[in-house]
Amino acid sequence: MMKKILILGVSIIGSLLLGAVGPQQYQFSQMRINGTARDRIICDLNGDKKLDILMIYTRASEENKSHLAVFLQGSAFAFSPEPSFETLLPSDIRSFDCGNVADIPGDELVVFRDTGVYYFDKSDGKLGKPVPLISSPTIFRWAEYRNPQRQHFLVDFDRDGIPEILAPEISGPSIYKKSAENTYALLQKVKLNAQLSYKIGSWGDITHTDDINQFLRFRSYMKRTSATYTVPDLFAEDFNGDKKPDLIGILGNDLWVFCQDDAGKFGDKPCLHWEKSVLTSEEKKLGFMGEMLTFVDLNGDGLADIIKVKFGSIEQRVNIKYMIYYQRPGLSFPDVQDQTISSEGFRADFGAYDMNGDGRRDIVVPSFHFAPAQAFKMLTDNSVKVQFKIYLMQSSGRFAQDPGNQFAKPDKRIQLNYRINVLGIIMDPEAMIRGDFNPLVYFGADVNGDGFPDLVADNGADTLNIYFGNKNVDFDMMDASKKQSIGLESSFVFDFADMNGDKKVDLVTYYESEERVKEKRKAMEEARKAQSGQAGAGGVSEEEEMKKIAQAKEETRIKVIIWK
């Protein structure tokens, strides 16, 4: 009897232990395309309730041609290594999005072209011809060739499952709605003008101009006009707490809210125009200072709160301040911020996730202490330590803050070590120049579906670490046995999405292949030699060398981790 109890006890303890430290199982897929990835979108193209990957890419050998590779998710949450099908895209596609705009299963690839908005027919199981949805010239007409880019222009304002099309225009965005006749018609033009800046005459730079006339003095002429217009960022989210998505525009220090009425329309005037600059006149003169704004419902009252971000200060260049203005009923905001979060670093981004499952959003801000110790750390270990401060929203609807103190108090701190390939940066600074240095560190993905967002962090040395979230929001950082590590090539480009609809957030990463990076370096080295005269008169031109570099083993790899 005693023996049986002992065995039972041991097995229960064993299963509990195994349950606590058992790794999260996943399906891994690796795919490739023979080209350079430009942009991508993840959506359910074939209507099987599983997400597929659509990748726009180019080939260096074919200028001004954009290809689309589609990877359909197969059985057992796996992708085949090669694309399910590929197609050459029309050259006037400017931007794209995915949504269910036609009466066929799954989402359609919808594109903005010069002449209107189109979707790709899927009648033969692949992408067929573009079918017009809106036939009126778009804002992109007369523009030069550019690779198609992702733009979230499909928005379901009325929550009927059929997205509306939000078309940017100089005089304000137009909203097109699908009618009973299955055609898209203009619902409304929202009066939110683009900001226009212009210049009369050329730029005056003698080395980069095609305009000899600007230097001539023997006659007068009407100078050329250069103009740039900027349509504000557009958001479709509930701002005023009536559960209906409103149209919000943000540009510079301005925020406009066009509230959706019961008829699904937006007023002629914004229901809120909020404009505020937090920089003093003295601060505006300093080059490294700036301000930005965004909004999010932090305290879970249904009303969006405004966060004004100020970076830099007169005393400290690396100071970032997040000024929070909580919304009061009646779309009103205080003149002075309710709370301020202060941090150090050059990165002004932050995360707002419900990290402890209390229905309120918490804030995580990166903090990088600029100490010589960091420089020595890079020298001795080729790594940097980045800290994150976590502010948990209290039940009072405010972050913790001591009376008399002007700043909110951080509740948790987390530090990550990120390895930096110093040699790689020296040899291939292209990524840094492009601004692609965006290491994979994400707090908002719940990979095990327990309701607490997990911390997914690449260590910069081809290992992906998953620190599982919990009620305490400490991610069990001190207990190495609770961390899951996966060997995965470090990536700067990635997507998180629930690929199989099981409420667990999966990961897709994109890379240039290692072989391509090596070949590019080799080709660059050869180009350098050629430019320094070693190739002699019979050598290849700089243009040909650049082409060679671009074509060197051109390949993009995609890796997918789907949690089971």
Next chain:
Amino acid sequence: MSIESSQEKRAVFSEFRGFSLRRFFVLIRFELYKMLNYWVIRGGYIAMVGIALIAAYLSYHIEQAARLTSGSGYAFAISLLLRGIDIGCPIMFLMVCMIFSTEMTWGTLKNILSRPVSRIEMMLAKYITSWIMIAIAIGIFLVVGLSMGWHYYGLGDLTEDGYLLFPKSVMFKHMAIALVLVMVPFITISSLAIMMSSLSSTMGGAMILGIIAYFFFDLVGVIPTNLGFHIGSQFIPFSLFGFPILRFVPLEFLGNSLPAGMAIQTWWVPDIQKMIIVCGIYFLVFFVSSLIIVKRRDFTL
């Protein structure tokens, strides 16, 4: 010299049969007295005080001009200590090189060896003298760093945005631990200096040989960690062999933790473990080599 005093000395040296702790301390005292009274060594320490003061002044004003400030007296002191042990290390190395080579240059080695002092005892005394000399140098950087940190930013409890991060007792406790750990790579560096100087017959030769070896290992340490070789499945970076650079590890661990608001749960972290293991292996190699060289070398010529 009077008969009484020579008898007294004989009595002292009569103890030098077998190991005597008292005699050993006497040897260390003699070594310290000799070195600290040597004008070159004094000049070295004065140079370190000067370097630390100039570095503190420049650092503060560069921080203010760049608007990238340390933010606390502790961060400033740690930063100055890091710079001090970075720039001051070659000076300390040369000073340690002199501990043995001066005996050769001044011809006093023969006098010592003619006494009933074993060569191993003599070497052990020189090792401990070198550690004390290094501790004095690090002490200079610490005193200047803390003084200037206190002057510029203050040295009370560490706060951030008006919130207490760590009381000053915690700050000083961890600074003390860091400085004890800093001694580990410096003990290895001093063993390299003594080993190299034991190979030479002149002070100049010892310094040239020593500084070549020092910069060799120092440069190996800055090879990017992604360059190395494989032993089976294990990747060994070349930089692992550059032990002098490990002198930064304890202070950078400290500097990246407390001033950034992160509590130190334990000092027994992989970086410190690696530093102790690598420095320990190198120390044994240099220490044993120096003992063998001195034991076997004929100093009568």
